[in-house]
Amino acid sequence: MKAERKKKKKSVQDMVLDAAIVVVMVFVVFSCLYPFLLAVIMSFNEGIDALKGGIYFWPRKLTFENYNSLFKDPVWGNAFLVTFGRTVIGTTLTVLFTLFVSYGLSHKDLVFRKFYFSFFIFAMYFSGGVIPYYILLRSLHLLNKFWVYVVPGCLSLFYILVATSFFQGIPEEIAESAKLDGAGELKIFRSLILPLSKPIMATIAIFTSVGHWNNWYDSAFFATSNKGLRTMAYLMTAIINQSSTQNTAADAAMAAGVRTTTTLSIQLAAMVIAVLPILCVYPFFQRYFVTGLTVGAVKS
Secondary structure: OHHHHHHHHHHHHHHHHHHHHHHHHHHHHHHHHHHHHHHHHHHOEOHHHHOOOOOOOOOOOEOOHHHHHHHHOHHHHHHHHHHHHHHHHHHHHHHHHHHHHHHHHOOOOOOOHHHHHHHHHHHHHOOOOHHHHHHHHHHOOOOOOHHHOOHHHOOOHHHHHHHHHHHHOOOHHHHHHHHHOOOOHHHHHHHHHHHHOHHHHHHHHHHHHHHHHHOOHHHHHHOOOOHHHOOHHHHHHHHHOOOOHHHHHHHHHHHHOOOOOOHHHHHHHHHHHHHHHHHHHHHHHHHHHHHHHHOOOOOO
């Protein structure tokens, strides 16, 4: 009887503890997700009406005018195309170049292999700085051109080290058996190695695509004289850094009843558009994500 009472008492304590954990976790999740939810709600509300405040869980004046204004503005439309183009082309080239170089470095009989690794590690920790980097881009005639977004990031030293470790985890017997059948290195790489490299390819693609999609630094410093190359991230950063004259103009428009959108409401709509592709693509790559980072990381 005493044992049963202790068991019941312990069960009650466990239930209370579990309930407390659930409450805390719900609060944490809500605190993390609510700012994003509020941004979506505000993007579907009239911009002038949103300045009054008091909007929490549902738009007070539902409208699509913020998105209409965003898509009708040629600046934002062009910025979306530039961002999409640099993300697709840049990610594809980065994945391909990284796999080619990493696969070569994974061969133990590669000439000067230790020198290459030492050089890569040294370059990871020591950078020339912004000014030499700018001079290099100018000498390559990449400034104010679309390829300034793509070419410098085609090869990442960190991704090379991760991918090389991944390839070293693939059994050598696979390539050796293919060589016995007369297959060359390109045939082995295309037919055997690439199908096994989906985890590392997905991992590099996720990191690279998010970096390209959210990058505003290149537009601010390396595409200053070409307004047609400005990205969505740069435009949103520029709006955030604008002075209070936008608020004054919005107040005047609200008093005159001329417009319903504001700079902030259009910015929120642009933010939702910018985040949506990442949210749609990431779940399809998530199952490869952890595997790509952990396979080959530990050697026996």
